Amino acid sequence: MVKQRHIGFTVFSICCAISARLAFFEDKPHVLTAAEVRWGTHEKSHDTLGLIHGLRYYFYVAGVLGLLMVAEDYFDEKKKANKRTNQAL
Numbered sequence: 001m002v003k004q005r006h007i008g009f010t011v012f013s014i015c016c017a018i019s020a021r022l023a024f025f026e027d028k029p030h031v032l033t034a035a036e037v038r039w040g041t042h043e044k045s046h047d048t049l050g051l052i053h054g055l056r057y058y059f060y061v062a063g064v065l066g067l068l069m070v071a072e073d074y075f076d077e078k079k080k081a082n083k084r085t086n087q088a089l
Contacts, residue, residue, distance in 0.1 A: 005069070005070050005073040005074070007066075007069065008066045008067060008068075008069030008070035008073065009066065009070060010066070011062065011063065011065070011066030011069070012063045012064075012066035012067050012070070015059040015060070015062045015063030015066065016059075016063055018059050019056050019059040019060060019063070022052055022055060022056050022059070023056060026052050026056075027052075
């Protein structure tokens, strides 16, 4: 079961690293200039932040699943240790 715990930590760390890299290179929101406020903005036909935000949340969820694997392994070990001590008594 220790191997599963290491896999969970590995999944979590990789997902955190990828998410941090995406957040670092993410485009900053456009601040309107005075001319754009007065006459309106040029409409863009593509969504610049939607895909990157979606990928970041996907990696957050995958990282949380890695931590859940670690927690499951930890509680399984505790449960097995309690069964062994109860059987010895």
